[in-house]
Amino acid sequence: MRKLAPPLMLLTLGGCAGRQAMLGAAGRDSALFAWLWHVFLIVTVAFYCIVIAGLLWAVVRRREGGEAAVRTGLLVWVALISLTLVGLTLASWLADRNMNRAPRTGLTIEITAHQWWWDVRYIASDPSMTLRTSNELHLPAGTPVRIVLKSADVIHSFWIPNLSGKQDLIPGRSNDIVVTPEKVGVYRSQCAEYCGVQHAHMAFDVTVQPREAFEQWWKAGLLPAHAPATSVEQAGYTYVTTRECSTCHNVTGTPASGQVAPDLTHFASRLSIGAGTYPMDRGHLAAWLADPQDAKPGNKMPVIGLEPAELRAVSAYLESLK
Amino acid sequence: MTDFDPDLARDGPDLTGKELHDRLIVAWGRPRGLVGWLSTTDHKEIGKRYLVTAFAFMILAGVLALAMRAQLARPESGLITPDRYNQIFTMHGTTMMFLFAVPVMEAVAIYVIPLMVGTRNLAFSRLNAFSYWMYLFGGLMLWIAFALNVGPDAGWFSYTPLSGPQYSPGKRVDIWAQMITFTEVAGLAAAVVMVATILKQRAPGMTLARMPLFVWAMLIVSLMIIFALPAVALDSAMLLSDRLVGTHFFNPYERGDALLWQHLFWFFGHPEVYIIFLPATGFVSEMTATFCRRPVFGYPAVVLSLIATGLLAFGLWVHHMFATGLPRLGYAFYTAASMTVAIPTGIQIFCWIATIWLGRPRYRVPLLWVIGFVVSFVVGGLTGVMLASVPLDLELHDTYFVVAHFHYVLIGGAVFPLLGAVTYWFPKATGRLMSESWGKVSFALVFGGFHLTFFPMHLTGMLGMPRRVYTYPAGMGWDTLNLISSLGSAILALGFVVFLLNAFRSFRSGEPAGADPWDAPGLEWATSSPPAVYNFAHLPSVASRTPLWDEREGLPVMTGLRVDAREHLLTSVIEAVPSIREPSPKPTIWPLLSAIAIGITFVGSVFTPWALAIGLLPAGAALTAWFWPKNADIPPEPEID
Numbered sequence: 001m002r003k004l005a006p007p008l009m010l011l012t013l014g015g016c017a018g019r020q021a022m023l024g025a026a027g028r029d030s031a032l033f034a035w036l037w038h039v040f041l042i043v044t045v046a047f048y049c050i051v052i053a054g055l056l057w058a059v060v061r062r063r064e065g066g067e068a069a070v071r072t073g074l075l076v077w078v079a080l081i082s083l084t085l086v087g088l089t090l091a092s093w094l095a096d097r098n099m100n101r102a103p104r105t106g107l108t109i110e111i112t113a114h115q116w117w118w119d120v121r122y123i124a125s126d127p128s129m130t131l132r133t134s135n136e137l138h139l140p141a142g143t144p145v146r147i148v149l150k151s152a153d154v155i156h157s158f159w160i161p162n163l164s165g166k167q168d169l170i171p172g173r174s175n176d177i178v179v180t181p182e183k184v185g186v187y188r189s190q191c192a193e194y195c196g197v198q199h200a201h202m203a204f205d206v207t208v209q210p211r212e213a214f215e216q217w218w219k220a221g222l223l224p225a226h227a228p229a230t231s232v233e234q235a236g237y238t239y240v241t242t243r244e245c246s247t248c249h250n251v252t253g254t255p256a257s258g259q260v261a262p263d264l265t266h267f268a269s270r271l272s273i274g275a276g277t278y279p280m281d282r283g284h285l286a287a288w289l290a291d292p293q294d295a296k297p298g299n300k301m302p303v304i305g306l307e308p309a310e311l312r313a314v315s316a317y318l319e320s321l322k
Numbered sequence: 323m324t325d326f327d328p329d330l331a332r333d334g335p336d337l338t339g340k341e342l343h344d345r346l347i348v349a350w351g352r353p354r355g356l357v358g359w360l361s362t363t364d365h366k367e368i369g370k371r372y373l374v375t376a377f378a379f380m381i382l383a384g385v386l387a388l389a390m391r392a393q394l395a396r397p398e399s400g401l402i403t404p405d406r407y408n409q410i411f412t413m414h415g416t417t418m419m420f421l422f423a424v425p426v427m428e429a430v431a432i433y434v435i436p437l438m439v440g441t442r443n444l445a446f447s448r449l450n451a452f453s454y455w456m457y458l459f460g461g462l463m464l465w466i467a468f469a470l471n472v473g474p475d476a477g478w479f480s481y482t483p484l485s486g487p488q489y490s491p492g493k494r495v496d497i498w499a500q501m502i503t504f505t506e507v508a509g510l511a512a513a514v515v516m517v518a519t520i521l522k523q524r525a526p527g528m529t530l531a532r533m534p535l536f537v538w539a540m541l542i543v544s545l546m547i548i549f550a551l552p553a554v555a556l557d558s559a560m561l562l563s564d565r566l567v568g569t570h571f572f573n574p575y576e577r578g579d580a581l582l583w584q585h586l587f588w589f590f591g592h593p594e595v596y597i598i599f600l601p602a603t604g605f606v607s608e609m610t611a612t613f614c615r616r617p618v619f620g621y622p623a624v625v626l627s628l629i630a631t632g633l634l635a636f637g638l639w640v641h642h643m644f645a646t647g648l649p650r651l652g653y654a655f656y657t658a659a660s661m662t663v664a665i666p667t668g669i670q671i672f673c674w675i676a677t678i679w680l681g682r683p684r685y686r687v688p689l690l691w692v693i694g695f696v697v698s699f700v701v702g703g704l705t706g707v708m709l710a711s712v713p714l715d716l717e718l719h720d721t722y723f724v725v726a727h728f729h730y731v732l733i734g735g736a737v738f739p740l741l742g743a744v745t746y747w748f749p750k751a752t753g754r755l756m757s758e759s760w761g762k763v764s765f766a767l768v769f770g771g772f773h774l775t776f777f778p779m780h781l782t783g784m785l786g787m788p789r790r791v792y793t794y795p796a797g798m799g800w801d802t803l804n805l806i807s808s809l810g811s812a813i814l815a816l817g818f819v820v821f822l823l824n825a826f827r828s829f830r831s832g833e834p835a836g837a838d839p840w841d842a843p844g845l846e847w848a849t850s851s852p853p854a855v856y857n858f859a860h861l862p863s864v865a866s867r868t869p870l871w872d873e874r875e876g877l878p879v880m881t882g883l884r885v886d887a888r889e890h891l892l893t894s895v896i897e898a899v900p901s902i903r904e905p906s907p908k909p910t911i912w913p914l915l916s917a918i919a920i921g922i923t924f925v926g927s928v929f930t931p932w933a934l935a936i937g938l939l940p941a942g943a944a945l946t947a948w949f950w951p952k953n954a955d956i957p958p959e960p961e962i963d
Contacts (some may be wrong), residue, residue, distance in 0.1 A: 020798060022717045040708045057679070074623065085707075168645045171483060193720060246754065250461060
């Protein structure tokens with residue numbers, strides 16, 4: 001127990017409310033998780049104490065007979081374990097049932113996982129209102145959101161620890177999960193099923209915002225990309241739309257319309273580059289463009305070999321895509 | 323054999339002592355020299371080889387673990403490339419599970435089970451030799467491939483479609499799947515040998531109800547192997563066939579199913595955990611009894627717990643798949659079944675503690691490992707209860723919390739008892755005791771290093787760190803915890819080094835042990851240390867669960883087995899009533915040659931399916947030679963008056 005006590009305190013006090021932590025409790029399911037976790041934690045720690053106390057007692061006590069008493073003890077022990085397990089199973093089942101009870105509303109998001117990035121579509125009944133983005137998720141606080149999960153290649157797993165549990169994305173199948181974010185904030189999600197060489201760099205940022213802000217974000221997302229305003233941006237625009245980039249990437253409102261890589265229409269409004277590999281800033285953007293294989297070796301974006309001037313132009317243009 | 327009096331063809335009151343020994347040495351010995359060494363069918367020689375090989379693989383996989391800990395000691399470390407890291411974690415898991423944990427338990431069993439049940443050798447002793455060679459070749463193939471940068475990189479679980487032809491081109495996954503085939507053949511062979519020996523070769527009077535608890539554990543584990551391994555055999559064969567000849571078992575776009583792999587894999591994979599854990603509980607029971615100087619409390623309860631665990635193990639596999647989107651209602655069954663395992667395990671824990679309580683414990687090194695086992699394993703058992711709950715598992719699954727959980731179960735629950743068991747049976751196998759003081763040093767280092775390495779991982783997992791990542795970003799709250807884990811792993815490794823050096827030094831110059839250095843109750847202590855090649859001069863006969871404690875004047879023996887040829891006494895399955903004398907095969911090189919022929923076939927089939935057709939010829943020839951009728955070799959039955 002000497003070993004267990006301080007870290008357990010840390011956990012129960014919720015001292016680990018990080019951006020990617022289970023006890024962040026920023027969603028309906030994760031609040032239920034936190035409740036159930038504490039129930040299990042208290043019960044299992046109690047059982048651990050009993051076992052260790054029994055062991056210590058057995059080691060230090062003065063020896064006498066008493067086999068009959070021990071036999072009774074075994075029966076009591078079995079009864080205690082059995083009843084506790086029934087209790088825990090019941091608690092687990094109740095929590096599970098509540099998690100599945102989330103009401104389904106109109107908002108549906110479809111996420112398709114690729115090696116090693118996330119393709120995100122906000123589905124609207126009017127197809128012109130459907131929004132495509134990549135490697136980010138914006139969610140309205142207080143609204144249950146149904147997320148349909150698919151995979152384009154291997155098995156991945158969708159997981160926003162602060163909001164809810166995992167659900168796998170499996171090729172040939174369609175899974176779904178209902179997430180109800182409750183606390184406004186920025187969280188991090190990371191693929192939780194080993195999916196190949198860059199499994200470690202397959203994350204995205206989750207922004208939970210008030211309903212109005214979310215709707216504004218959606219509307220802004222439907223607008224075409226920012227038009228180049230300076231000559232450097234113009235040079236970048238020309239490169240992106242006429243050279244290698246547009247083969248794979250889409251920038252809505254421009255001739256760049258590739259569909260096999262992350263959508264770049266509002267690229268600079270995201271918080272990270274390369275599915276959570278780098279933070280979004282000019283230095284990292286230039287580093288990524290110069291050699292995408294440096295920070296994320298094995299990913300499917302090749303080294304283009306941009307000349308310094310091209311690198312400056314493309315960075316400037318991409319940075320303007322708010 | 324002509325040197326001996328032909329009238330004395332069986333052991334008995336007239337034929338005992340030195341003369342009996344000389345005759346049995348002739349009958350049970352093997353030819354000298356390299357060919358003789360390679361031909362042996364003696365369970366003690368094979369058991370030792372199995373054990374040394376398994377520990378060698380453990381050291382290799384342990385070095386990989388240290389490499390991973392070095393890489394993860396700090397965020398965004400560039401020490402190991404992602405491709406290499408993915409090979410390393412795949413090799414670590416694969417080696418530890420398939421080439422260390424299961425084989426090492428079989429290794430100990432192969433050595434001690436015939437001694438514990440009082441017989442001269444294992445049943446099907448040539449099959450036992452074959453099992454070892456297949457295991458060795460499979461392991462060598464995997465590690466040679468890794469050294470040539472063709473190490474598998476799809477995880478020890480090789481989920482499809484990542485491990486399929488499209489996403490894992492090249493030979494890496496084929497090597498992995500074929501290694502599975504080798505270890506399956508080896509594992510199944512060893513299991514059949516074990517079941518036959520335990521059920522039919524027990525000493526007269528050793529009824530099922532008097533069987534030592536480790537023998538019970540191995541009986542159940544061997545039956546589990548026979549039921550569990552075919553699932554993964556089928557699975558890996560289907561994967562190979564998808565990869566080599568273009569079938570589509572796991573290809574969702576051709577009406578295959580990616581999840582089918584996981585069902586079959588975990589139908590084997592979960593029982594596998596108990597296949598590792600139950601022998602360890604057998605070690606704990608044996609050591610607890612010996613060092614508490616009384617039989618384990620609640621023998622029937624412990625046996626029933628072993629059986630219950632063995633059965634429940636087959637009803638849990640879906641708890642590895644809670645996140646795959648299977649029907650939610652079905653999950654409730656697997657939650658309940660997974661939690662139920664806590665009952666038999668809790669019973670066993672209670673019985674061991676009660677044995678310490680009721681007994682007069684001697685705190686020698688093996689008992690320290692038992693206590694370390696209880697303190698550590700129970701943590702893993704309790705986190706297992708947490709993981710059985712669907713809502714908890716959906717968060718905890720595939721994070722470092724799970725890494726912490728199963729290392730508590732596998733190291734705390736299986737490796738601690740194993741190191742205790744090695745210390746315990748070391749004097750039997752070598753004739754010398756391991757150093758007590760160095761044993762305590764290694765225990766302290768392994769125990770401390772283990773907790774320092776793996777306890778923080780519970781927290782790393784709770785803070786959201788997923789498994790199987792070659793690196794992680796800074797500032798997630800994971801940095802310090804990972805550094806602590808990495809430092810702990812160095813201490814843990816040092817503990818293993820001390821343990822192995824102690825074993826090596828004691829083997830050379832340890833204190834001589836004598837037949838029964840611990841005053842233990844089991845039959846294995848009734849013969850010399852190390853035992854003669856024939857194990858027992860006269861077969862012992864038993865009338866209780868603790869024969870050596872109850873028959874202080876010397877065990878009653880059974881005589882009448884032939885001494886001019888190899889012979890076993892077969893007894894009835896339940897009551898162990900002597901029923902028949904059965905010839906035991908002589909040593910031969912053919913199991914090795916068969917294993918070579920089949921091994922070449924297996925390795926060749928990684929490259930072309932034609933290897934299977936062509937390889938049938940040498941394999942068939944070797945097997946024919948192996949199974950050639952042997953009756954002609956056995957001298958005719960002597961007349962009895």
